[in-house]
Amino acid sequence: MHSKQDKKPSIIWFxxxxxxxxxxxxxxxxxxxxxxxxxxxxxHPTLPSTQDFKTITDCTxxxxxxxxxxxxxxxMKRNNVLxxxxxxxxSKYAKYxxxxxxxxxxxxxxxxxxxxxxxxxxxxxxxxxxxxxxxxRKVINISGCPLHPQWLSYTLNMIxxxxxxxxxxxxxxxxxYSNLAHHGCTKNEYFEWKVDTENFGEKEGCLFYKxxxxxxxxxxxxxKILWNEVSSKTRVGTPxxxxxxxxxxxxxxxxxxxxxxxxxxxxxxxxxxxxxxxTGIAKTFHIKRLEGKLIDYKTTD
Amino acid sequence: xxxxQLINQIEGEATISFDIKxxxxxxxxxxxxxxxxxxxxxxxxxxxDALVITPRxxxxxxxxxxxxxxxxxxxxxxxxxxxxELSKKVEIIREFTLVMEIxxxxxxxxxxxxxxxxxxxxxxxxxxxxLKGAYAASIASKAIxxxxxxWPHSSYMIPGGITTxxxxxxxxxxxxxVDELINxxxxxSIGISLETFLSFKSNKNFGGxxxxxxxxxxxxxxxxxxxxxxxxxxxLVLGKHTFSKPLKIEQTYPTSSDVKYVNITEAYSxxxxxxxxNAQYGDIFYEAGPxxxxxxxxxxxxxxxxxxxxxxxxxxxxxxxxxxxTLLQHAKNLLSKIDISQKSYTQCMDISKITAKGIGVVxxxxxxxxxxTDIKxxxIQEYKIVTPTQFNIGSSTKENxxxxxxxxRGTTKEEALFIFRTFDxxxxxxxx
Numbered sequence: 001m002h003s004k005q006d007k008k009p010s011i012i013w014f015x016x017x018x019x020x021x022x023x024x025x026x027x028x029x030x031x032x033x034x035x036x037x038x039x040x041x042x043x044h045p046t047l048p049s050t051q052d053f054k055t056i057t058d059c060t061x062x063x064x065x066x067x068x069x070x071x072x073x074x075x076m077k078r079n080n081v082l083x084x085x086x087x088x089x090x091s092k093y094a095k096y097x098x099x100x101x102x103x104x105x106x107x108x109x110x111x112x113x114x115x116x117x118x119x120x121x122x123x124x125x126x127x128x129x130x131x132x133x134x135x136x137r138k139v140i141n142i143s144g145c146p147l148h149p150q151w152l153s154y155t156l157n158m159i160x161x162x163x164x165x166x167x168x169x170x171x172x173x174x175x176x177y178s179n180l181a182h183h184g185c186t187k188n189e190y191f192e193w194k195v196d197t198e199n200f201g202e203k204e205g206c207l208f209y210k211x212x213x214x215x216x217x218x219x220x221x222x223x224k225i226l227w228n229e230v231s232s233k234t235r236v237g238t239p240x241x242x243x244x245x246x247x248x249x250x251x252x253x254x255x256x257x258x259x260x261x262x263x264x265x266x267x268x269x270x271x272x273x274x275x276x277x278x279t280g281i282a283k284t285f286h287i288k289r290l291e292g293k294l295i296d297y298k299t300t301d
Numbered sequence: 302x303x304x305x306q307l308i309n310q311i312e313g314e315a316t317i318s319f320d321i322k323x324x325x326x327x328x329x330x331x332x333x334x335x336x337x338x339x340x341x342x343x344x345x346x347x348x349x350d351a352l353v354i355t356p357r358x359x360x361x362x363x364x365x366x367x368x369x370x371x372x373x374x375x376x377x378x379x380x381x382x383x384x385x386e387l388s389k390k391v392e393i394i395r396e397f398t399l400v401m402e403i404x405x406x407x408x409x410x411x412x413x414x415x416x417x418x419x420x421x422x423x424x425x426x427x428x429x430x431x432l433k434g435a436y437a438a439s440i441a442s443k444a445i446x447x448x449x450x451x452w453p454h455s456s457y458m459i460p461g462g463i464t465t466x467x468x469x470x471x472x473x474x475x476x477x478x479v480d481e482l483i484n485x486x487x488x489x490s491i492g493i494s495l496e497t498f499l500s501f502k503s504n505k506n507f508g509g510x511x512x513x514x515x516x517x518x519x520x521x522x523x524x525x526x527x528x529x530x531x532x533x534x535x536x537l538v539l540g541k542h543t544f545s546k547p548l549k550i551e552q553t554y555p556t557s558s559d560v561k562y563v564n565i566t567e568a569y570s571x572x573x574x575x576x577x578x579n580a581q582y583g584d585i586f587y588e589a590g591p592x593x594x595x596x597x598x599x600x601x602x603x604x605x606x607x608x609x610x611x612x613x614x615x616x617x618x619x620x621x622x623x624x625x626x627t628l629l630q631h632a633k634n635l636l637s638k639i640d641i642s643q644k645s646y647t648q649c650m651d652i653s654k655i656t657a658k659g660i661g662v663v664x665x666x667x668x669x670x671x672x673x674t675d676i677k678x679x680x681i682q683e684y685k686i687v688t689p690t691q692f693n694i695g696s697s698t699k700e701n702x703x704x705x706x707x708x709x710r711g712t713t714k715e716e717a718l719f720i721f722r723t724f725d726x727x728x729x730x731x732x733x
Contacts, residue, residue: 020360027435053309113338201646227451236450237464297642
């Protein structure tokens with residue numbers, strides 16, 4: 001346990017090839033100040049921190065928690081120092097290494113610009129063969145494009161309290177990623193009865209059958225721990241693109257690949273044949289309430 | 302003597318090479334070292350996938366990229382001979398979320414960039430409260446997320462509309478966030494009502510105020526920033542919005558601008574590797590962004606400051622704060638015009654039937670953002686992105702300097718580093 005007399009755990013937040021999306025997502029955290037009070041921020045891309053960037057790239061200090069954001073590119077330099085040397089130094093001495101976002105976790109979007117060399121820090125997509133393999137026991141992946149601020153704050157709080165963080169085979173905290181993005185989706189009833197939506201921009205219908213929604217196959221708590229505390233992609237009719245998974249970004253993101261009008265990828269863990277059967281049956285039902293409009297506004301068009 | 306300076310705590314990283322003569326900057330070049338290859342990632346992808354990929358160009362203005370993409374694809378539809386119908390509701394909601402993204406950007410820039418930077422130049426330091434910027438930005442993000450599902454990295458705009466179909470419950474929630482932001486701005490930033498602030502006739506109205514912004518204004522004046530940091534006195538707006546119109550202004554004389562004259566040239570930097578390219582209008586460098594937008598909109602207070610202080614660092618900083626104020630008011634106004642009974646989406650022709658080029662132009666927080674796409678049978682053949690920082694913070698020769706290079710000339714290195722930040726640098730956008 002971390003007592004008050006102890007030194008606060010120190011953090012270095014360091015970036016590889018990134019859009020800064022995880023940094024900005026983290027700034028949205030409610031009670032950010034309270035969380036930051038528990039740590040000593042040695043370096044951060046935007047927040048005030050105690051060390052200048054040159055000191056960080058000189059690798060003359062160490063930190064307790066090393067947060068890496070962005071895709072790892074072995075040829076990349078920061079302040080003329082190879083990122084590979086920098087992450088080796090901090091990883092060696094850190095107690096925890098956090099991959100912030102899908103790029104750092106699995107390679108993400110910026111892996112595709114140079115797939116022969118770019119990767120996550122521990123994983124190359126789902127394969128554990130990244131540069132921090134020798135420190136794998138320290139690595140926690142907070143995947144997501146971007147990461148959810150509360151997912152990172154959970155991880156930091158657990159570390160600060162000295163609690164154990166259970167992780168899955170892809171090194172993601174189980175308490176955050178055992179859920180599917182589908183859990184808590186407000187369109188669940190349409191999914192249950194296999195009522196698809198014809199078009200975008202409607203309150204009714206499920207996005208799984210035509211619009212490419214990956215929520216039933218994606219480990220994420222987006223519909224449980226809401227985005228910006230208020231919503232999620234599927235709640236505003238945008239399909240889930242599966243951004244927490246190692247194969248993000250996939251292709252043809254706005255359409256569902258189907259086989260005889262049944263999605264080729266079925267909900268996670270459900271036997272395909274059983275799914276086809278139940279879908280076939282459900283589709284024969286006619287549930288008037290689910291076929292009509294939920295709200296009929298008097299049009300003024 | 303040439304000295305190199307690493308710039309971080311911007312969006313990404315940059316280095317400036319200063320050539321100092323007699324204690325002042327004679328010339329400076331800028332290099333952006335990191336390259337991510339978004340344009341090549343987009344090649345051979347389904348055109349609609351760009352709606353998911355391009356917001357990932359930038360963590361702070363990804364929404365502007367989303368809007369540029371949707372406009373580019375819709376333009377390709379039109380060029381291919383297919384209609385794209387957008388309801389008034391769609392246009393207003395898209396515009397609203399874009400405006401909120403500019404607002405979150407400006408709040409962060411004030412509290413996380415410009416106040417900390419000015420504190421390096423002045424004794425005693427101005428009190429730094431960076432988390433105020435993060436707080437205000439998080440409220441703006443909530444307002445975006447009600448419509449867009451999340452911020453950053455939403456993909457809720459699609460050709461023909463938006464994915465969301467909001468209810469009055471949503472609109473009321475968004476209204477309350479905008480009110481919270483206005484309240485925050487009045488109490489924490491300016492210390493007076495928004496209305497009073499927007500009715501300022503000149504900077505003399507700051508006299509007697511004690512607030513974050515009045516301290517900033519005072520410090521800028523004490524540092525003579527109204528006599529430093531002049532760029533070319535030429536302004537460019539390219540995006541067409543409810544808050545901007547395409548104009549270029551030279552010697553206070555406005556004429557219409559057209560994106561077809563935007564010209565991309567190689568950057569010049571002293572012994573440094575840079576992946577940035579310069580953006581010009583014709584073969585001339587123009588300043589873009591909040592200063593250009595507020596001048597082209599004839600915002601009285603900014604026009605007044607400009608008459609006295611031209612395009613100085615002072616005018617550039619203050620124009621951004623006044624733009625933030627006008628946009629807060631504008632956001633409220635936009636919300637009041639939403640008719641939720643209108644359509645959120647009108648189906649377009651299947652994307653696989655589209656073979657055409659399209660251009661999408663928007664005003665991002667830092668200025669014009671251009672997306673140019675070439676689609677064949679619904680698949681991207683070519684995708685080009687031109688970002689605001691390429692207009693303002695290019696790196697050219699001594700004879701033909703970019704706006705930021707011109708603005709840093711003749712100042713001390715410390716002043717130049719501050720002036721550099723007044724343009725609000727986005728390295729990640731520049732080297733997309």
